[in-house]
Amino acid sequence: MxxxxxxxxxxxxxxxxxxxxxxxxxxxxxxxxxxxxxxxxxxxxxxxxxxxxxxxxxxxxxxxxxxxxxxxxxxxxxxxxxxxxxxxxxxxxxxxxxxxxxxxxxxxxxxxxxxxxxxxxxxxxxxxxxxxxxxxxxxxxxxxxxxxxxxxxxxxxxxxxxxxxxxxxxxxxxxxxxxxxxxxxxxxxxxxxxxxxxxxxxxxxxxxxxxxxxxxxxxxxxxxxxxxxxxxxxxxxxxxxxGESRFSIPPKLLKDLLASGKLVNLTFLGESAKDPALATLAKRFDVLPSIIAGGIDQLKDQSIGNLLVHLKGEPEQIEAAVRFLKDERIIVEEVNG
The missing domain is CATH 3.40.50.300 (P-loop containing nucleotide triphosphate hydrolases)
Known part of the structure; x- marks a missing residue:
């Protein structure tokens, strides 16, 4: 056109x-x-x-x-x-x-x-x-x-x-x-x-x-x-x-979260939004997930869910949990600062 x-x-x-x-x-x-x-x-x-x-x-x-x-x-x-x-x-x-x-x-x-x-x-x-x-x-x-x-x-x-x-x-x-x-x-x-x-x-x-x-x-x-x-x-x-659809974290809280585990931003699209991934993760791995913030962006034909999650546990268990989330078609991004 x-x-x-x-x-x-x-x-x-x-x-x-x-x-x-x-x-x-x-x-x-x-x-x-x-x-x-x-x-x-x-x-x-x-x-x-x-x-x-x-x-x-x-x-x-x-x-x-x-x-x-x-x-x-x-x-x-x-x-x-x-x-x-x-x-x-x-x-x-x-x-x-x-x-x-x-x-x-x-x-x-x-x-x-x-x-x-x-x-x-x-x-x-x-x-x-x-x-x-x-x-x-x-x-x-x-x-x-x-x-x-x-x-x-x-x-x-x-x-x-x-x-x-x-x-x-x-x-x-x-x-x-x-x-x-x-x-x-x-x-x-x-x-x-x-x-x-x-x-x-x-x-x-x-x-x-x-x-x-x-x-x-x-x-x-x-x-x-x-x-x-x-x-x-x-x-x-x-x-x-x-800048507009992610979450702002106070510097001191961010420092404490990073020191005590891994902080990840999870993006849910389509079918991945319907599965209880975090509940399954807590049962399957020796990891404690805590939701720090969340929100939904409404697009023209689809919604996108975002969760900021703190994962607490041993490093190898956290890595296994992250792999599980990715296998569930969830977009996982590590937050470093």
Whole structure:
């Protein structure tokens, strides 16, 4: 559906060259929700804007539906952009136009017939839940309602792809949840491929199928959301995942626990979450397991359980217990400090 091959983007700032993207390759499949996460300055916004050529890459190729969009002329690019809707953090609504007009005016400028404009505007305002606010002005709307208008405006062009540039970062948690539910609905019911960028881990958790992690203009890791959360490989990925979903231990307690046994983080996926592994471990080995902390991360289609466990006993018994846990398809990571 979308493929970026060896894309680089350099900006000239005074006498300096700033490399926003460095040899980035990524592929988004038709019908999926693909997320890119990274800290500010990682290059996320530049990357997503290369998909519809709001930013033209310095090097590399960009394909949409197997079409090399960098080879398109002005007319071809305009036609392509009708397939690609985009929503932004700042909504970009016309302050002097009401909700209905904000959705309808871009269609009018595109030359869509009048009766089709009415049908589409009403249809997509209903989908985003704002039919009863069609005559309200942006100043009369909440942040979440403004973003829903922006989503309706993007959908009214009936795109195949929806790009989301930090669309929830200015919203409170409850409103963010409602917008994410709306994006899931758009993806499932309309079959629209969604490519989003964010610095919010919960956005990736809630709705994405796959994710790429960006750092300093490069993609450092890509995979399914489950794999990235359960088995992060790169330092940046671990910093994101474990910075928000692992457990903080007071230094003195950590020192005491490490001195009296082994501290392990256990990750449970699928069937492994249903088995009483710790109870079996205590019976089978001369080891005393103590749960220090625990939690569950809810992903789009699956839950991941995490337990921080202290194992007390003789070293050989602890090692045997760890092997048993791994045999039970539990991901075991030793905590050293």
């Amino acid at each position: 979308i493929k970026l091959e060896h894309v680089s983007k350099t900006f000239k700032v005074g006498k300096n060259n700033i490399e926003a993207l460095k040899d980035v390759s990524v592929e988004i499949n038709k019908g999926e929700i693909f997320g890119v996460i990274g800290y500010s300055g990682a290059g996320k916004s530049t990357l997503i804007r290369c998909v519809n050529l709001l930013e033209r890459p310095t090097a590399g190729k960009v394909f949409v539906d197997d079409v090399d969009i960098l080879s398109l002329d002005k007319k071809g690019l305009q036609k392509l952009r009708r397939k690609i809707g985009m929503i932004f953090q700042g909504y970009n609504l016309l302050a002097t136009a009401n909700v209905y007009e904000n959705v309808a005016i871009p269609l009018k400028l595109e030359g869509v017939p009048k009766n089709e404009i009415k049908a589409r505007t009403e249809k997509y305002l209903e989908i985003v839940g704002l039919s009863d606010r069609s005559q309200a002005f942006p100043s009369q709307l909440s942040g979440g309602q403004k973003q829903r208008v922006a989503i309706a405006r993007a959908l009214a062009h009936e795109p195949e792809v929806l790009l989301s540039d930090e669309a929830t970062s200015a919203l409170d948690p409850n409103t963010t949840d409602s917008i994410l539910e709306l994006l899931l609905k758009v993806n499932k019911e309309l079959g629209i491929t969604i490519f989003l960028i964010t610095h919010e881990l919960n956005v990736i958790q809630r709705i994405c199928d796959r994710v790429a992690v960006m750092e300093k203009g490069q993609i450092v890791e890509t995979g399914s959301v489950v794999d990235i959360f359960a088995r992060p490989k790169e330092a940046m990925t671990k910093q994101f995942v474990r």
